[in-house]
Amino acid sequence: MTAIRRFLPGWLSSYAVLYLLFLYLPVIFLPIFSINTAATPKFPLSGVTLHWYEDLPRTPALIDATWNSLIVGVSAAILSTVLGILAARSITRYRYPGRRPINGLIMAPLVLPEVIVAISMLLVMLQLGLSLSLFTVVLGHVLVCIPYSMTVLTSGFEGFDRSLEEASADLGESAFGTFRRVTLPMVAPAIISSLLVCFTISLDEFIIAFFLTGTEATLPIYIWGQLRFAAKLPGVLALGTLLLFASFLLMTVAEILRRRAARRTQNEGGLYA
Amino acid sequence: MTAAAEGSPPLRVAGSRRSPLLQSEAAQGFALISPTFVYALILLVLPILVVIAHSFWTQNYLTIDHTFTLENYRIALTEPIYRDLLWRSLYISLTVSLLTVALAYPIAYFISFHGGRHKSLWLFLITIPFWTSYLLRVMSWKVILGYNGVLNSGLMGLGIIQEPSDALLYNSTAVIITLTHAWATFAILPIFVSLEKVDRTLVEAATDLGDGPLRSFLRVTLPLSAPGVISAALIVMIPTVGDYVTPKLVGGKDGVMIANAIQAQFGKASNWPLGAALSVTTMIIVSLMAGATVLVFRALQRLAR
Numbered sequence: 001m002t003a004i005r006r007f008l009p010g011w012l013s014s015y016a017v018l019y020l021l022f023l024y025l026p027v028i029f030l031p032i033f034s035i036n037t038a039a040t041p042k043f044p045l046s047g048v049t050l051h052w053y054e055d056l057p058r059t060p061a062l063i064d065a066t067w068n069s070l071i072v073g074v075s076a077a078i079l080s081t082v083l084g085i086l087a088a089r090s091i092t093r094y095r096y097p098g099r100r101p102i103n104g105l106i107m108a109p110l111v112l113p114e115v116i117v118a119i120s121m122l123l124v125m126l127q128l129g130l131s132l133s134l135f136t137v138v139l140g141h142v143l144v145c146i147p148y149s150m151t152v153l154t155s156g157f158e159g160f161d162r163s164l165e166e167a168s169a170d171l172g173e174s175a176f177g178t179f180r181r182v183t184l185p186m187v188a189p190a191i192i193s194s195l196l197v198c199f200t201i202s203l204d205e206f207i208i209a210f211f212l213t214g215t216e217a218t219l220p221i222y223i224w225g226q227l228r229f230a231a232k233l234p235g236v237l238a239l240g241t242l243l244l245f246a247s248f249l250l251m252t253v254a255e256i257l258r259r260r261a262a263r264r265t266q267n268e269g270g271l272y273a
Numbered sequence: 274m275t276a277a278a279e280g281s282p283p284l285r286v287a288g289s290r291r292s293p294l295l296q297s298e299a300a301q302g303f304a305l306i307s308p309t310f311v312y313a314l315i316l317l318v319l320p321i322l323v324v325i326a327h328s329f330w331t332q333n334y335l336t337i338d339h340t341f342t343l344e345n346y347r348i349a350l351t352e353p354i355y356r357d358l359l360w361r362s363l364y365i366s367l368t369v370s371l372l373t374v375a376l377a378y379p380i381a382y383f384i385s386f387h388g389g390r391h392k393s394l395w396l397f398l399i400t401i402p403f404w405t406s407y408l409l410r411v412m413s414w415k416v417i418l419g420y421n422g423v424l425n426s427g428l429m430g431l432g433i434i435q436e437p438s439d440a441l442l443y444n445s446t447a448v449i450i451t452l453t454h455a456w457a458t459f460a461i462l463p464i465f466v467s468l469e470k471v472d473r474t475l476v477e478a479a480t481d482l483g484d485g486p487l488r489s490f491l492r493v494t495l496p497l498s499a500p501g502v503i504s505a506a507l508i509v510m511i512p513t514v515g516d517y518v519t520p521k522l523v524g525g526k527d528g529v530m531i532a533n534a535i536q537a538q539f540g541k542a543s544n545w546p547l548g549a550a551l552s553v554t555t556m557i558i559v560s561l562m563a564g565a566t567v568l569v570f571r572a573l574q575r576l577a578r
Contacts, residue, residue: 012379012382012383012387013383013387015379015380015383016379016380016383016384016395019376019379019380019457020398020399022454022457023399023402023454023457023458024402026410026413026414026417026454027402027405027409027410027413029413029416029417029423030409030412030413030416033416040421041416041419041421041422041423042421042422042423042425042426044430083308083309083312084309086305086306086308086309087305087306087309087310089305090302090303090305090306091306093302093305094298094299094301094302094303094305095298095299095302096298096299096300096302096303097299098303099302099306102306102310105310105313105314105317105318106309106310106313108313108317109317111507111508111511111512112511112512113511113512113513113514113515113516113532113555113556113559114512114515114517115515115516115517115532115535115536115552116324116515116535116552116555116556117317117320119324119535119536119539119548119549119552120317120320120321120323120324120552121316121320122539123320123323123324123327123545123549124316124319124320124323127323139316140316142312142316143312143313143316143317146309146312146313200404203406204404204405204406204407204408204409206406206407206408206518207517207518211536211539220406220408223408223409223412224408227412227522236412237416240406240409240412243405243406243409244405244406244409247404247405247406248401248404248405251400251401251404252401255397255400259393
């Protein structure tokens with residue numbers, strides 16, 4: 001028995017390492033082949049070059065797609081965080097009938113097949129006579145970002161000590177003053193974390209943008225279009241590598257901020273809860 | 274919420290000039306959530322209702338005939354091509370969700386029971402790949418499994434195979450591998466959360482009462498973590514049934530799924546009502562399958578005790 005007990009954690013930790021390899025290995029091939037001189041991604045590498053990266057800024061369609069992605073990402077992040085703040089505050093601060101079903105509806109896009117969400121929105125937008133553009137993409141991205149924003153913000157708002165606000169009001173601070181000088185500093189890290197998470201999701205999101213955009217491409221749509229041409233693969237890999245690092249960086253900062261927010265309100269959970 | 278906090282609002286209402294209704298907890302909370310709620314109503318509930326309505330109509334070249342018909346559902350359920358796609362999608366999403374959960378459980382268990390001080394670092398490491406673009410992750414599998422891909426060139430380099438195999442890419446196995454990788458994080462987190470809630474003293478009690486590690490795991494830890502396992506399975510199953518990118522990029526002819534057919538109806542084929550009926554059918558069938566999965570897991574959970 002003791003043998004099993006000693007053996008088990010050892011077996012488990014080697015499984016954990018293998019699992020991490022399984023998670024990371026596929027992703028690592030993108031940067032590796034993006035510096036390969038040959039266009040076909042196979043081992044051994046035929047030589048190391050940065051010229052796929054150097055070509056990127058010289059592609060006008062790519063520059064446009066980058067701008068489009070930035071515009072969509074920033075708008076979607078701001079809108080979904082504002083809507084997320086209202087909802088998360090309401091869920092954590094108040095109790096009322098219908099709270100759980102409403103929360104469930106707001107979180108639903110997280111578990112629905114994206115294609116179905118995308119085509120339903122497409123149908124309504126066409127019925128309403130909205131012409132497809134970056135604006136319709138933003139509307140779609142906000143819907144799928146809100147659940148993530150809610151998760152981050154709820155973990156920042158929960159355990160928020162209401163007596164601090166009450167103390168501020170009792171000491172003569174106005175409602176706005178209390179918000180600006182007591183509430184905001186406590187929740188600011190969670191809000192910034194939500195902005196970063198939503199921006200990253202929007203930057204990487206493909207399906208909804210694919211259905212809801214008109215002629216303007218975002219970065220994932222640009223990549224999708226390039227995938228048809230085998231010769232364009234290294235450029236796509238280089239672009240993908242840059243996007244990968246951008247997501248990685250943004251999410252690391254977001255997670256650090258979320259933890260700081262959770263520590264401030266002495267609460268754990270968030271993305272993992 | 275404490276009794277004191279619940280008692281305080283009426284006190285303030287008395288001193289306020291505003292109507293008691295607006296000042297009440299419920300009204301304030303509801304007012305605060307309503308913008309987000311209305312957004313979800315307009316961009317999620319209304320669209321789904323519109324899709325359901327369309328599924329009962331008929332496409333008449335460029336216009337839509339609004340007379341009620343079940344013809345689209347007849348086509349969706351009886352035409353061999355859609356029936357096959359639907360079955361394949363269900364088979365793939367069921368396999369992927371079971372596989373993902375089975376692979377994820379040990380790692381969630383490891384982090385929860387043996388993670389020690391590094392618990393949050395482990396969780397962070399596991400979530401990171403999930404935050405990278407889904408499209409890029411699928412693309413990297415295409416690079417790995419392709420005819421000239423990493424796996425083929427690697428196997429040839431090792432002398433295991435003589436010429437590249439085309440059996441790796443463009444079939445449903447490639448779709449299953451890619452989806453299992455893509456949804457791993459989604460399965461780990463719910464299982465981890467439910468394992469964290471398992472009362473460690475119960476495991477100790479089982480050990481003290483003479484259960485070995487395996488028996489105490491099977492009779493205490495596993496049944497208690499069942500809610501996490503069930504939600505992990507559902508979180509993977511429902512979205513994967515409608516996956517579009519993976520079958521399109523690595524599925525080839527044998528890996529096409531229902532979402533590709535739905536997209537075609539809204540694109541080239543331009544038959545919105547049929548596309549709508551296919552979407553509704555998919556949602557209903559995957560919900561039934563999810564319900565059945567929950568029942569099976571619950572039955573297993575009872576058996577384990």
